Amino acid sequence: MFKRFKKKTAIIDGEKVTFRKGATILETARMAGIEIPTLCHMENHPPTGVCRVCVVEVEGSRTLPGACHTPITEGMVIHTRSPKVLAVRQGVVELMLSAHTGNCVNDPNAESCKLHNLASDHEVGAPRFTITHPRFYPIEEKNPYVQRNLSKCILCRRCITACEEIAGKNIMSIGYRGFKSKIIAGCDTSLTTDECRNCGICIEYCPTGALSHPENQHAVPPSRMTSGTTVKKQPPPGKPSRAELLPLLKKEVSHSGCLSAETMKLVAGKTDLSISETFGVSSFYAFLPREGNTTNRIRICRCVPCFLKQGASVITSLQKELGIHPGGITSDGKFSLEVVSCIGACDQAPAMMINETVYGNLSPDKISEILQTY
Amino acid sequence: MPEKRIALRNCGIVDPRDIASYRKAGGFTAFMKARDTMKPDQIIDEIKKSGLTGRGGAGFSCGLKWELAGNTKSSRKYLICNADEGEVGTFKDRYILTHDPYGLIEGMCIAGLAIGATKGFIYLRAEYHALFNLLSDAIVESKRNGFMSHMDIKVFEGAGAYICGEESALMNSIEGRRGESRFKPPYPPIQGLWGRPTIINNVETLMNVPYIIKNGAAAFSAIGTGRSKGTKVFSVSGDVERPGVYELTMGSSLNELVVDLAGAQGIKAIQIGGATGNILPGRKIDTPLSHETCLGSGAVVVFNQTRNIVDIVHNNILFLHDESCGKCTPCRDGLEAMKEIFDRLVKGEGIQEDIRVLEELSKVMSLASLCGLGQAAPVPVMDSLKFFREEYTNLIQQSAYVRNYTAQGLSVTL
């Protein structure tokens, strides 16, 4: 067969391209002079694939894969600017614009914002996708070297990579989950000089105005920019590995009911992870509460099967009986109440759990009787 | 009869706490057959020939997955049983684990032989903590009886996150990371847990393995339809007389399941596969249940004529909004925008424009999201717009009337 001796080829936007094994679509396209927009991507660092601006159409694929992380393979037919790609890319940019609080209109630095530029390149007009309560955080000016205005953050995570892999620190991480996701430092406290000094590397990598040099501070001298070199930390021998983190956190919760900042620092020390990373992991999971030391946790389901069976009236009755709202704790500290996702007891809907025990086929009048057994 | 017990063969028959009772029912004979008379390739081949597909939602060929992991060279391989069961309306894995933990362990032991895994995990959702000891004890007993000399199994408990049922998020969670999805490729059978070849299978998928090894691939593939072999375990809830777990041959009709067995009446719609599942109108009750049509995790929620479809989709979106990992833009911010529209619709503040925006948003999310959550989140939205569009337009029209009246200083109640 001739084929085996041929160079690997694929087609991007009608052009035949050659590539080496393991190359991504993005790398190959750039080599061929075809530009694909990116935001979260950092050259010479492993891709994270979070922003989805670089999506392209690959013939035969159900979805639009990200060019920055998808390996190009023999015979692939790729379109980087088809109408489908452009429409979806525009949608992604619109969502980013809607989800952050940017006052770009009167911001003199707007031209240096990559999102802003991307929006004008893709002719994004008035947003179709409205978000009334975009992510908003007060500006932080505690740190004389880095000013954080996280309302402008688009969660591209470049600062985390820059801090960890270029600066060799591990100050920032991502906390919470879903729409509430946020770039955090420590236990989501403001960035202080205790951890963060004047390397300023994260600022250079922030595509928006979320991280900046405070006005009285000059840009970092270029000598400090050690772009592209990766510092890898080795865990010291004898410490519990990262894999122990979740079990350790769960143990703490079953001991003391919740995870205080102190506990998290303790666990971070044990596992040799940074505090921000420990906080980042724990704030992701619903069963690792950070406050509310209570004896009995009531978790009641609010998903469709329970909702069909008058789950809402059971929740109302619980609230009345306990005198608290979801998220609250009774004044004697005996019960906490949470409204949660499906607990897998839909055959006994509506259902709730008190600690580990499931109570099914609930009705408002059964509540007080159940609570009395605690 | 459409009902047939393969995955549930021991449920209610054996004592889940007693390995002797399991063995008396023929337990571990399949494992011994595989261990003593078959080579790893032969086991994989048998599973491939059986046509067994994943029961966790995606329906990928189990044998092909195993083959991929089996062929990947590595000094260490992992096997994970996905017992995260977070999909709304799904409780079949809970039922299986409660009644037949040894059946699962036998399936895992065979899978371990086939791919050469030395370490196995059962990823158990935190909500099922009550099953932790039952499973751990069953592992200890199986080890003591000499069935696990090739592989260790550990129960790893989740901490409350639906997304950790997604295979790459699940692996991140075991590794002590945030349960965020990873981009694919690389696929787990090539590069999974700690970068090693890893097989992840749903509880029910693994329950079929001992049956296939014991009775042969042909006995299994004789049941079912073209692409869907064997049986499927369904979790039925909602407006039915007899909610519960039912095992039917693949290709059985929705009618047999929800009307004949579960006793539903006056059906308006049915959602199949959880919060990201298809919504079918009642008139499609003759739809066969298989990978060719719709199946997902086998969650079947029935809605009677009194139900409001927009309310149901709103509830689906609230769930997905809460459970999105937040890693990628389209799912994280798209679900916020979607939630906002539904919040408005059900409050009687919808506008005509909302329908078009929902459709455009659905397109962005389904095409650009990183994982199955964001990609499938628009499914109930699009299905309800297809089959129950008038419920949306009526709601919006009524809202417009109300706005008009209130603007004139009149008060109305709907």
Ligand SMILES: Cc1cc2nc3c(=O)[nH]c(=O)nc-3n(C[C@H](O)[C@H](O)[C@H](O)COP(=O)(O)O)c2cc1C
């Ligand atoms: C958001 C999401 C949640 C999932 N949850 C589960 C789950 O709870 N249990 C499960 O077995 N599979 C779940 N899956 C499917 C898994 O990713 C994976 O396909 C499955 O565990 C593979 O096993 P199987 O081939 O035996 O089905 C989920 C997928 C997605 C996208």
Ligand code: SF4
């Ligand atoms: S689709 Fe949703 S759940 Fe999946 S990676 Fe993106 S944000 Fe996370």
Ligand code: FES
């Ligand atoms: S650049 Fe590829 S997902 Fe952000």
